[in-house]
Amino acid sequence: MLETVVQAVINGLLIGGIYALVSIGVTLIFGVVKIVNFAQGEFVMLGMYITFFLFTYFGIDPLLSLFVSMPVLFVAGALIQHFLIRRVLGPNDMPQIFLTFALSLLLLNLSLLLFTANYRTVHTFYSDEAIHIGGIYIPVAKLIAFVVAMALSGALWVLLHTTDLGKAMRAAAQNRDVATLMGINPNRVFAVAFGAALALAGAAGSLLMPFYSAYPFVGQVFVLMAFVAVVLGTLGNVVGALVASLMMGVAESLGIQFVGADSGLIVVFAMLLLTLAFKPTGLGGGRMR
Amino acid sequence: MAETNKWTWLALAVLVAALLMLPQVVKNAFALDIFIRILLFSFIGVAWNLMGGYAKQLSLGHAAYFGLGAYTSTIMQIDFNISPWIGMIAGGVVAMLASLPIGWLCFRLRGPYFTIATIATAQALMLIFLKFRDLAWGAEGTTIPNLGSSPLMMQFETKASYYYVVLGLLAIGLAITYRIEKSWMGYYLVAIGEDEDAAEAIGVNAPRIKRDIYMISAFLTALAGTFYVQYIYFIDPATAFNFNISIEAALVSIVGGIGTLWGPVIGTVLLETTSALLQSWLGSTTGGIQLTVYALILMAIILWRPTGLMGMVNEVLQRRAQQRKPTQARTVL
Numbered sequence: 001m002l003e004t005v006v007q008a009v010i011n012g013l014l015i016g017g018i019y020a021l022v023s024i025g026v027t028l029i030f031g032v033v034k035i036v037n038f039a040q041g042e043f044v045m046l047g048m049y050i051t052f053f054l055f056t057y058f059g060i061d062p063l064l065s066l067f068v069s070m071p072v073l074f075v076a077g078a079l080i081q082h083f084l085i086r087r088v089l090g091p092n093d094m095p096q097i098f099l100t101f102a103l104s105l106l107l108l109n110l111s112l113l114l115f116t117a118n119y120r121t122v123h124t125f126y127s128d129e130a131i132h133i134g135g136i137y138i139p140v141a142k143l144i145a146f147v148v149a150m151a152l153s154g155a156l157w158v159l160l161h162t163t164d165l166g167k168a169m170r171a172a173a174q175n176r177d178v179a180t181l182m183g184i185n186p187n188r189v190f191a192v193a194f195g196a197a198l199a200l201a202g203a204a205g206s207l208l209m210p211f212y213s214a215y216p217f218v219g220q221v222f223v224l225m226a227f228v229a230v231v232l233g234t235l236g237n238v239v240g241a242l243v244a245s246l247m248m249g250v251a252e253s254l255g256i257q258f259v260g261a262d263s264g265l266i267v268v269f270a271m272l273l274l275t276l277a278f279k280p281t282g283l284g285g286g287r288m289r
Numbered sequence: 290m291a292e293t294n295k296w297t298w299l300a301l302a303v304l305v306a307a308l309l310m311l312p313q314v315v316k317n318a319f320a321l322d323i324f325i326r327i328l329l330f331s332f333i334g335v336a337w338n339l340m341g342g343y344a345k346q347l348s349l350g351h352a353a354y355f356g357l358g359a360y361t362s363t364i365m366q367i368d369f370n371i372s373p374w375i376g377m378i379a380g381g382v383v384a385m386l387a388s389l390p391i392g393w394l395c396f397r398l399r400g401p402y403f404t405i406a407t408i409a410t411a412q413a414l415m416l417i418f419l420k421f422r423d424l425a426w427g428a429e430g431t432t433i434p435n436l437g438s439s440p441l442m443m444q445f446e447t448k449a450s451y452y453y454v455v456l457g458l459l460a461i462g463l464a465i466t467y468r469i470e471k472s473w474m475g476y477y478l479v480a481i482g483e484d485e486d487a488a489e490a491i492g493v494n495a496p497r498i499k500r501d502i503y504m505i506s507a508f509l510t511a512l513a514g515t516f517y518v519q520y521i522y523f524i525d526p527a528t529a530f531n532f533n534i535s536i537e538a539a540l541v542s543i544v545g546g547i548g549t550l551w552g553p554v555i556g557t558v559l560l561e562t563t564s565a566l567l568q569s570w571l572g573s574t575t576g577g578i579q580l581t582v583y584a585l586i587l588m589a590i591i592l593w594r595p596t597g598l599m600g601m602v603n604e605v606l607q608r609r610a611q612q613r614k615p616t617q618a619r620t621v622l
Contacts, residue, residue, distance in 0.1 A: 035401070036400075036401035036402070036404075036405070038401075084588075084592070087592060088591065088592070092595075093345065093347065093400040093401065094345060094347060094543070094547065094595070095591045095592075095595050096401070097347055097400070097401050097404055098347075098539070098543055098587060098591055099588065099591050099592070101349075101587075102584045102585075102587040102588040102591065103584075103588070105536070105580050105581075105583065105584035105587070106581060106584035106585065106588070108577075108580075109577035109578070109579075109580040109581040109584065110577070110581055111577075112577030113577040113578060113581060216577075224408075224409070224412070227405045227408075227409075228409070231398075231402060231405070231406075235402065260420075263420070265412070265416055266413070266416050266417075266420065269409055269412065269413040269416070270413075272406070272409050273394060273409075273410075273413070276394045276395070276397055276398065276406060277394060
């Protein structure tokens with residue numbers, strides 16, 4: 001019994017690391033640019049397809065393809081921010097919500113057209129490997145994904161808190177007008193933030209590929225988790241999103257273990273609804289948008 | 290303004306006459322099906338627009354009420370042999386009641402996070418209907434018994450009859466919107482949509498108004514759900530709570546003109562016609578093409594014409610009105 005619980009918690013933490021990469025991206029964009037990127041999941045999907053094609057046609061290992069998927073998505077993010085998002089920033093919610101939503105619809109359905117609905121998998125030499133400790137079973141691919149995800153999240157935190165660029169981002173997040181007066185170019189900061197968030201989504205895609213199938217709708221799974229984690233961890237709070245993502249991974253995994261294979265999402269939704277009912281500002285505290 | 294009013298009424302009378310005559314002229318089942326879809330999605334759009342358009346509470350979870358309406362009437366029909374006409378009203382009431390707790394939760398968030406919360410509630414409802422088989426048939430769903438021609442059970446032999454039913458629904462939806470638009474509630478809704486805090490500061494009871502409009506919007510959406518499953522004779526959670534219904538409800542309103550009486554109708558005509566043309570050109574085998582085109586249209590509207598097609602129509606009308614009265618000074622507000 002105890003072993004089952006420990007196993008479920010470990011499974012949850014490992015997948016929670018991937019959720020964290022996606023939700024940190026969502027919360028970073030929300031914190032800095034003040035919009036919700038409904039298309040974040042689709043960029044995870046694109047990261048997965050990049051990794052899949054690099055592996056299939058060039059034999060590049062999914063972990064090495066991080067060095068392709070992250071820069072490609074960073075550039076894509078900066079361009080999307082510059083040419084699309086920048087035009088709808090302002091007090092009106094409608095265009096912001098539905099622009100990123102349209103982007104999500106577009107990417108999803110274009111992938112359906114170009115890549116078809118088939119499930120694509122990548123089989124690496126470590127895909128089936130696992131570490132056994134006592135009765136506990138830890139898949140190597142998921143462990144690598146978790147470790148890299150935590151390293152990237154840590155790198156982002158260091159970037160935000162120690163570099164001038166990161167401080168500029170946090171300043172722009174706190175008060176865009178004052179930051180502009182201090183000589184920070186908000187458009188540049190926004191482009192970097194959006195690019196960084198998409199690079200994290202791309203990393204999530206590459207890390208997932210050794211143990212998860214790519215298909216056009218795959219992003220929806222992750223973006224829903226990310227949205228819940230971002231609400232739970234307080235909007236715009238990077239550490240909150242990380243902790244909440246890990247919690248949600250564990251909750252989902254325990255739900256699957258003890259309620260039934262299809263109840264993972266129900267547990268997650270229940271968490272969202274309970275958060276909204278009792279602590280709508282999230283666990284990180286602070287002001288709600 | 291009396292003159293414009295006269296012309297408006299005349300145009301409306303011609304439109305109504307043409308819509309009533311249409312099934313007498315168009316006998317092709319495929320074409321009638323497209324018209325029924327246009328009327329149905331216009332109606333769903335009108336229901337969404339009451340809350341999403343006027344009050345700018347941008348829900349992407351209206352499939353919840355569509356599904357509740359569909360399931361309520363179907364359960365009443367199959368388990369208790371109650372006519373879907375009664376089931377339809379009952380479904381509306383169920384949806385209205387469901388909107389109270391859902392609204393209580395979701396209205397705690399504003400802007401994009403309200404939108405996300407509504408998506409989550411609709412998905413949660415779908416999961417509940419998938420998981421709890423005792424409630425209703427689980428994932429397999431069920432077919433609705435075909436009784437042949439039975440108007441009292443909302444079953445008809447001809448597509449034309451379905452056409453008239455959904456035309457009636459749309460007329461009701463538009464009439465309610467018109468009444469609300471002209472009432473105090475309409476002004477309150479627009480005020481909330483413009484700036485909720487400012488509206489509250491001048492004494493608008495925003496939580497109550499939002500709750501009320503959500504109930505009306507949910508009620509109407511549920512009617513569409515009942516009609517739809519009666520029309521296709523089949524129900525399962527994936528059909529009844531389909532996310533695409535939530536998307537389309539918002540999409541037709543935004544493309545047509547958010548917060549306008551006719552916006553959802555015009556938007557649906559454009560989008561459904563596009564989709565029908567695409568289908569006849571490319572065949573239905575090419576998955577994804579319809580929504581790809583919808584997404585491009587949506588992006589174009591948001592980037593270049595955020596007031597939608599109605600906004601474009603109004604601009605043209607205003608320009609013509611100004612040309613007709615060159616002596617009148619142009620007032621700028």
